[in-house]
Amino acid sequence: MLARSDRAKDTEILILRHQVAVLQRQVKTPRLSWADRAVIAALARLLSRGQLGQLSLIISPRTVLRWHARLVRRHWTYPRRAPGRPLTAKPVRALVLEMARDNPGWGYRRIHGELAGLGYKLAPSTVWQILKDADVDPAPRRSGQTWRAFLETQAKTILAVDFFHVDTVFLRRLYVLFFIEHGIIRTPVRAPRANAIAERWIASARRECLDRS
Numbered sequence: 001m002l003a004r005s006d007r008a009k010d011t012e013i014l015i016l017r018h019q020v021a022v023l024q025r026q027v028k029t030p031r032l033s034w035a036d037r038a039v040i041a042a043l044a045r046l047l048s049r050g051q052l053g054q055l056s057l058i059i060s061p062r063t064v065l066r067w068h069a070r071l072v073r074r075h076w077t078y079p080r081r082a083p084g085r086p087l088t089a090k091p092v093r094a095l096v097l098e099m100a101r102d103n104p105g106w107g108y109r110r111i112h113g114e115l116a117g118l119g120y121k122l123a124p125s126t127v128w129q130i131l132k133d134a135d136v137d138p139a140p141r142r143s144g145q146t147w148r149a150f151l152e153t154q155a156k157t158i159l160a161v162d163f164f165h166v167d168t169v170f171l172r173r174l175y176v177l178f179f180i181e182h183g184i185i186r187t188p189v190r191a192p193r194a195n196a197i198a199e200r201w202i203a204s205a206r207r208e209c210l211d212r213s
Contacts (some may be wrong), residue, residue, distance in 0.1 A: 162198035
């Protein structure tokens with residue numbers, strides 16, 4: 001380029017400008033790769049702002065400045081992470097629940113200590129939150145007998161006790177005291193109201209035996 005005459009260079013510039021003008025009439029938004037942007041930005045630094053504004057480029061000088069501002073912003077912007085505490089890995093959560101299930105007497109602090117001995121780094125509050133999300137009771141209540149197991153073992157010795165009164169035709173009031181063994185009662189599945197055994201028996205007695213109207 002340095003060996004060529006100024007006239008040849010000016011002629012080439014005019015031809016290139018005309019070609020750019022033709023492209024601008026046909027292509028509205030040309031797509032530039034990162035390499036194209038780098039070449040244009042590097043060459044634009046060799047010209048003054050006035051000379052750059054006189055050029056008929058497919059991109060404006062304002063676009064070149066926007067590229068530079070975006071590059072600076074990206075360089076000084078630190079990567080962001082999602083707000084809140086990071087999620088605990090699934091294998092660690094499974095290990096916490098396994099320890100709580102196999103050792104009913106261990107609280108969340110004991111489980112945290114065992115995990116620390118195995119090389120897992122997490123806060124005691126994280127262990128507590130994992131147990132809470134899984135509906136695992138604290139250690140004292142977890143080590144005791146469940147209500148279902150208690151009913152299964154003690155149903156034969158549990159009695160439902162209640163009484164009701166009956167008014168006779170002579171206006172005499174009689175009181176009826178009754179006992180029902182739970183071991184011979186079967187309630188429907190998912191019907192908590194059916195557990196009112198004594199109240200249901202009273203209703204049955206009044207309806208079947210006493211209601212003569």
